[in-house]
Amino acid sequence: MALRIAGVTHPDMRGSEGQSTTITIHDDGDAGTLGFESSSLYFLEGSEARPRVSRRGGSSSTVSVAVRIKATEKLGDGEVKAEPGVDFLFVDQTLTWGDGQNRTIDVYLELLDNEEHQEKDRVLTLELYDIEGGAAFASATMRRTTGMPTVNTRMGPI
DSSP states (O other): OEEEEEEEEOSOTTSSSOOEEEEEEEOOOOOOEEEESOSEEEEOTTSEEOOEEEEESOOOSOEEEEEEEEOOOOOOTTEEEOOBTTTEEOOOEEEEEOTTOOOEEEOOEEEOOOSTTTTSEEEEEEEEEEEESSOEEEEOEEEEEESSOSSTTSOOOO
């Protein structure tokens, strides 16, 4: 924040005239950071997954970021690469926050119920790219897994 004081009037410290000043507070122009709320999520196949992207740390200006599927580089034991059209449906998306908005936006991803790889988790990675409006990346990628349960909060095939 910048503070500017201008127009101070006072002819004499002992005078009877009132004193006045103008204070202008300038926005620091911080557009914030954009990132996924979690770096790894587990969803039930046959459902609609909604990973969330947040804007934090500033809300100056309109900002946007695109979301796409990124090639999954490393798979763990018991995991296979999720295949578009077989395991999930996804269309590249652009998320937009208006000037002054500091909120979370859902990314839409449909997980298909199928008989492929029932014994393994299917993994895909979403990526944020093409950021506009002055915001910075908080975290650029997020793994998404669908498949067998590993703990009670993680779900697998129906």
